[in-house]
Structures are given as C-alpha cells and as structure tokens.
Amino acid sequence: MSRALRIGAGVAVAGAAVVLVLVLPHWLSDAKAAEFARAGCFFIAIVGLNLVTGYTGQISLGHGALMAVGAYTTAILTANHGFRDLWTIPLAGLVAMAAGFVVGLPARRLSGLYLALATFAFAVAMPALLKRFSGLTGGSEGINLFDKALNHSTGALGHVHVLGRTLATNDFLFYLTWGIGLVLAGAAWLLVRGRVGRAFRAVRDSEVAAASSGINTGLYKMLAFGISGFYAGVGGSLFVLVSNWFVSPTTFGFDKSLLLIVGAVVGGLGSLAGMALGALFIQFVPDWAADLSSAPGAPSVFFGAAIILVMILLPAGLGGLFRRLAEPLTRRL
Amino acid sequence: MIVAVDWAGVAQQVVSGLSSGGIYAMLAVALVLIYRATGVVNFAQGELAMFSTFVGWTLTQHGFAYWPAFLVTVLASFVGGIALERAVIRPVERASVLTIAIVTIGLFFVVNGAAFWIWSPEVKSMPNAFSTRPIRIAGVAFSISDLGIMGVSLLAVLVLWVFFRFTKLGLAMRAAALNPDSSRLTGIRVSWTIALGWGLATALGAVAGLMAAPPLGSFDQNFMQPILLYAFAGAVLGGIDSALGAVIGSLALGVFLNLLGTYVSWIGTDLRQAAALAVILVVLLVRPAGLLGTAVVRRV
Numbered sequence: 140m141s142r143a144l145r146i147g148a149g150v151a152v153a154g155a156a157v158v159l160v161l162v163l164p165h166w167l168s169d170a171k172a173a174e175f176a177r178a179g180c181f182f183i184a185i186v187g188l189n190l191v192t193g194y195t196g197q198i199s200l201g202h203g204a205l206m207a208v209g210a211y212t213t214a215i216l217t218a219n220h221g222f223r224d225l226w227t228i229p230l231a232g233l234v235a236m237a238a239g240f241v242v243g244l245p246a247r248r249l250s251g252l253y254l255a256l257a258t259f260a261f262a263v264a265m266p267a268l269l270k271r272f273s274g275l276t277g278g279s280e281g282i283n284l285f286d287k288a289l290n291h292s293t294g295a296l297g298h299v300h301v302l303g304r305t306l307a308t309n310d311f312l313f314y315l316t317w318g319i320g321l322v323l324a325g326a327a328w329l330l331v332r333g334r335v336g337r338a339f340r341a342v343r344d345s346e347v348a349a350a351s352s353g354i355n356t357g358l359y360k361m362l363a364f365g366i367s368g369f370y371a372g373v374g375g376s377l378f379v380l381v382s383n384w385f386v387s388p389t390t391f392g393f394d395k396s397l398l399l400i401v402g403a404v405v406g407g408l409g410s411l412a413g414m415a416l417g418a419l420f421i422q423f424v425p426d427w428a429a430d431l432s433s434a435p436g437a438p439s440v441f442f443g444a445a446i447i448l449v450m451i452l453l454p455a456g457l458g459g460l461f462r463r464l465a466e467p468l469t470r471r472l
Numbered sequence: 473m474i475v476a477v478d479w480a481g482v483a484q485q486v487v488s489g490l491s492s493g494g495i496y497a498m499l500a501v502a503l504v505l506i507y508r509a510t511g512v513v514n515f516a517q518g519e520l521a522m523f524s525t526f527v528g529w530t531l532t533q534h535g536f537a538y539w540p541a542f543l544v545t546v547l548a549s550f551v552g553g554i555a556l557e558r559a560v561i562r563p564v565e566r567a568s569v570l571t572i573a574i575v576t577i578g579l580f581f582v583v584n585g586a587a588f589w590i591w592s593p594e595v596k597s598m599p600n601a602f603s604t605r606p607i608r609i610a611g612v613a614f615s616i617s618d619l620g621i622m623g624v625s626l627l628a629v630l631v632l633w634v635f636f637r638f639t640k641l642g643l644a645m646r647a648a649a650l651n652p653d654s655s656r657l658t659g660i661r662v663s664w665t666i667a668l669g670w671g672l673a674t675a676l677g678a679v680a681g682l683m684a685a686p687p688l689g690s691f692d693q694n695f696m697q698p699i700l701l702y703a704f705a706g707a708v709l710g711g712i713d714s715a716l717g718a719v720i721g722s723l724a725l726g727v728f729l730n731l732l733g734t735y736v737s738w739i740g741t742d743l744r745q746a747a748a749l750a751v752i753l754v755v756l757l758v759r760p761a762g763l764l765g766t767a768v769v770r771r772v
C-alpha cells in the first residue's frame with residue numbers, strides 16, 4: 140500500500156470511529172452507557188500500555204497502579220482543593236506521567252522480566268501505600284466525591300448541559316471518555332509513526348542494534364513509560380467519574396494491572412482498533428461470565444476460559460482478526 | 473525502631489525464614505523450569521499448587537493420612553501438569569511469548585475459579601506433616617515443622633537436580649531448552665520435553681503447597697498468591713534462568729522477610745511485600761541479571 144492510501148485508510152477508520160462514538164449512546168440504555176464509559180477508561184489505559192508493551196517491547200505489570208495515581212490525583216484535588224473534577228483530568232495525566240517516569244527509571248539498566256518485576260513491585264506496593272498515607276488518601280475507606288465535593292462533580296446529580304444541549308449523565312460520561320480516548324489514540328497514532336515511535340520499535344526489535352545505531356535505549360524506555368503513564372493517569376482519573384465519583388485502594392489492586400495487560404494482548408498489540416476490542420473484552424466478558432452462572436468461582440472459570448480460547452484461536456488478538464478479514468480487500472488497493 | 477536483639481531469637485527467626493524460603497524456592501524452581509523451556513513466567517504456577525493442595529486436602533478428608541495423601545497428590549499433579557500443557561499450552565507453542573503468558577493468566581482465573589467452584593469458599597485446615605513439638609539445639613528451641621519443611625524443600629530440589637544432571641532424559645530436557653532446533657535434529661521430541669517440564673513444575677508446586685498449607689492453620693483458595701509473589705521475586709533475584717540462583721534468592725528472601733517482619737515493626741504486614749520488592753529492585757540495579765543469572769549476550 141502506498142503512503143497516501145495508508146494515511147487515507149487511517150483517516151477513514153478514525154472518521155468511522157468518531158461517527159460510531161457519536162451515535163452509539165442513542166442505542167444504549169442508561170446503564171449500558173455507563174458500562175461503555177468504563178470500557179472507555181480501560182481503552183485509554185490500554186492505548187498507553189500498548190506504547191510500552193506493543194511498541195517498545197517492555198512488559199508492564201504496573202499500569203493499574205499508574206491508573207491509581209491518576210484517580211487519586213483527581214479525587215484529592217476535587218475533594219480537598221476545590222478543583223472542578225473535569226479540570227483535574229489533564230493534571231491527573233501529568234502526575235501519573237511523572238510516576239511513569241519513576242517506574243521507568245530502572246529501565247535504564249533492566250530489561251525483560253527484570254523490568255517486569257520492577258513494575259510489578261510498584262503494582263503490589265500501591266494499595267499498601269494508599270492505605271498507609273491515609274491522611275492524604277482517606278486510607279482503606281477511599282474518597283467519595285459524592286459526599287465530599289458534590290458541587291464540583293460534573294453531572295453527579297443527573298444531567299449535564301453541554302453546548303446548549305442537555306445530556307443524561309451516563310451519556311455525557313460516555314462522550315467524555317470515548318471523546319478523550321479517540322483524541323489520545325490519535326495522538327498515539329501520530330507518535331508511533333514519527334521519530335520517537337521508530338526509536339520505540341527499534342528498542343523492541345533489538346536493544347543492542349538500537350543502541351549501536353545511536354538510540355539511547357534507557358531514555359526511550361523511560362520515555363515510553365512516562366507517556367504511557369499519562370494515558371493511564373487520564374484513564375484512572377475518568378475511572379473515578381464513571382465509578383460514581385468514588386475511589387478506594389481496592390479499586391486498583393494488582394488484578395487491574397493484570398486485567399489491563401490481558402486487554403492489550405487479547406485486543407492485539409499494535410492495533411488501535413484491537414485496543415478498543417480489548418477494553419470491551421475486559422469490561423464485558425466478566426459480566427457475561429457472571430450471567431452464565433452465579434456459583435462461587437464459576438464466572439472466573441468462564442472468563443479465564445474465554446481468554447485462553449481467544450489466544451488459542453487468534454494468537455495475534457482480536458485486532459489480528461480484523462486485519463485478516465481486511466487483507467483480501469487491502470491487498471487489492 | 474529496632475528492638476533489642478537476642479541471638480536465640482534471631483536464630484529461630486532465621487530457621488523459620490529458611491523454612492518459608494524453602495517453600496518459595498520450590499515454587500521458584502518450578503517457575504525457572506518453565507521459563508527455561510518456554511521463555512514464559514507461568515502466572516498460574518501458584519494456583520496450580522493451590523489446586524493440588526486442595527486435592528491433597530480432600531484425600532485427607534477421606535481417610536488418607538498426610539504422607540500417603542502427599543504422595544498420591546504429587547504423582548497426580550505430575551500427570552495433571554502434563555495433561556494441562558497438552559491441552560492449553562501446546563496450541564500456542566509457536567505464538568509469541570506474551571501470548572503464552574496471557575494464556576497462563578487465563579489459566580490462573582480458570583484454576584482459581586474452579587477451586588472455589590469445587591470446594592466452596594469456606595476456609596480449610598490440613599493435618600500437620602510434622603510434629604508440632606519444638607526441638608532444642610544448642611539451647612535454642614527450633615520448630616520441628618520448620619526444620620522438616622526445610623529438609624523436604626532441599627530434598628525436592630536436590631532430586632530434581634540429580635534428574636537433570638545425571639539422567640539421559642534430564643540431559644534431553646536441558647538440550648531442548650537450550651537449543652530447540654538442534655535438539656529436534658538429534659531426535660529429541662522438544663514439544664514433549666516442554667510437557668514433561670510442566671509436569672515436573674506442577675509436581676514441585678504440589679510439594680510446595682502441601683508444605684505451606686498445614687502451618688497456616690486455616691487456608692482458602694487464595695493462599696498461594698503471596699507465595700507465588702515471593703517465589704517470582706526470589707527467582708528474579710537469583711537470576712530467572714538459574715535454578716540454583718532461584719533457590720538462593722528464595723531462601724535469602726524468606727530469611728529477610730522474617731527478620732523484617734520481626735524486628736522492623738513500623739513496616740507492618742501491608743508494606744512488607746513492598747519493602748521486600750524494593751530491596752530486590754536495588755539488588756537488581758546493581759546486578760541487572762540477578763545474582764546468578766547469565767547476562768545475555770546477543771548477536772545482532
């Protein structure tokens with residue numbers, strides 16, 4: 140495919156995604172819109188994780204904790220410092236970005252599983268730290284913006300007025316998360332196609348070769364973690380809003396980190412449409428599994444089986460299926 | 473911050489640390505076994521050990537004494553591990569490492585859920601493997617159970633070492649892990665050596681679980697998760713491709729955790745895991761491939 144065609148295809152996909160996001164809430168019930176909004180938070184975090192794992196080739200087991208940093212930034216600023224919740228979203232991203240750089244620090248020396256352990260340590264430490272510094276974080280009770288800062292929580296009481304229109308809260312949250320998600324996904328798309336993205340992929344394909352071509356591998360790994368932290372922070376910040384303006388240490392246990400990497404790989408690393416499918420997968424499949432049987436443990440069995448099945452049938456993830464289906468078409472172009 | 477140190481107390485803590493370290497070591501060696509064969513950390517390793525333990529527990533509920541139940545469970549786990557590899561890992565054998573890792577996460581959910589489904593969420597308790605009496609050595613009272621667990625762990629790892637070092641099958645497995653393509657040319661069935669590795673790892677996990685459960689008093693389906701965490705940390709500390717490193721790393725971690733928990737009280741149980749991992753991180757920053765791991769030399 141020529142360059143122009145590829146960019147054209149990208150624009151077409153992006154346009155289709157925007158239209159889909161705009162019309163979808165009309166077909167969704169209120170409760171479903173909320174669930175989709177939550178999937179939107181996962182989408183943002185997974186797009187960020189994809190930059191680290193898919194493009195730079197470093198496994199992160201700590202992105203749930205980066206989401207926690209974003210979530211708590213939003214909760215603390217809104218509850219204790221009088222910020223309006225929506226304005227804290229970029230701030231949450233920046234704070235989590237700083238945390239991402241810190242998590243990425245060992246990347247200057249470590250690779251592969253050794254680096255994975257560093258991120259893992261961060262994920263395991265996060266809930267304990269949140270409980271420990273209870274003056275700031277509310278301890279294991281968490282922070283409930285509904286009680287503490289109702290007038291700073293957009294849409295907490297039912298409706299939101301935007302651009303002269305009135306939206307139900309959950310529809311608003313849907314547009315908010317997926318709107319931000321699409322913008323950030325677009326930014327990621329541009330990033331990986333530029334100089335930085337090329338460096339990321341060089342590090343992934345061979346650190347030695349990248350280093351001998353003059354790429355500062357440690358720096359780029361750190362950069363990947365930092366940028367990815369921004370995404371996770373924004374996702375975490377939005378996660379507070381879609382979880383009834385509430386956050387607690389158990390919201391972001393180690394299982395969230397695992398869930399995110401499952402979402403990224405099941406969706407298909409390196410494919411943005413796949414990331415959306417991965418986010419929907421980790422949002423909805425556990426619910427479907429719970430609908431199948433309510434016996435203790437049964438939902439977990441079905442969810443795990445679904446993960447294994449997808450991986451066996453589609454080793455490149457759900458996004459890989461898209462690519463395979465589209466190939467007969469795109470080959471002719 | 474640090475309470476007065478009495479040396480008998482320290483000795484007791486070290487021994488009890490070595491005993492929990494021995495349990496981490498078995499699971500860590502199981503992780504290393506599978507890592508060397510397939511390049512993957514098996515996230516389900518702890519849950520498989522948990523499942524084995526529950527099988528053993530069921531046997532003890534049906535009239536088996538501890539040790540016969542132990543033997544039957546370990547053998548069944550060996551067979552079960554092989555069957556599991558054939559069923560879920562073999563289909564993704566040629567996929568990327570990350571794909572296989574995600575399959576093991578799926579397996580984690582399945583095994584954990586299945587155990588809740590089969591055995592209901594109430595906590596269980598297991599008969600003791602060793603006498604609960606203390607024994608006096610040089611004036612210091614040690615727990616027989618701690619010493620016994622230490623002995624079993626070392627024995628298990630030793631048996632495995634002898635198998636890999638002195639048998640033809642062990643040699644074949646090492647060859648297959650080192651260079652699958654050349655091994656295939658010499659007639660080794662590489663795919664089956666991976667299955668055998670899973671069998672051995674699962675059996676080793678069963679030993680770890682059956683050793684870990686009785687001293688806990690009561691345990692539920694999540695009891696192996698912190699142990700897997702420490703085993704993973706111990707294996708990485710020692711160098712993820714070195715079994716000896718995994719043993720040393722795990723034992724050191726067990727002792728360190730115990731001393732930390734006893735003598736540095738402000739850390740508390742919540743932060744203990746985090747503190748242990750932080751220390752490991754510092755060690756890794758000094759030695760990026762772990763204590764005994766081989767620094768990978770890559771050709772470009």
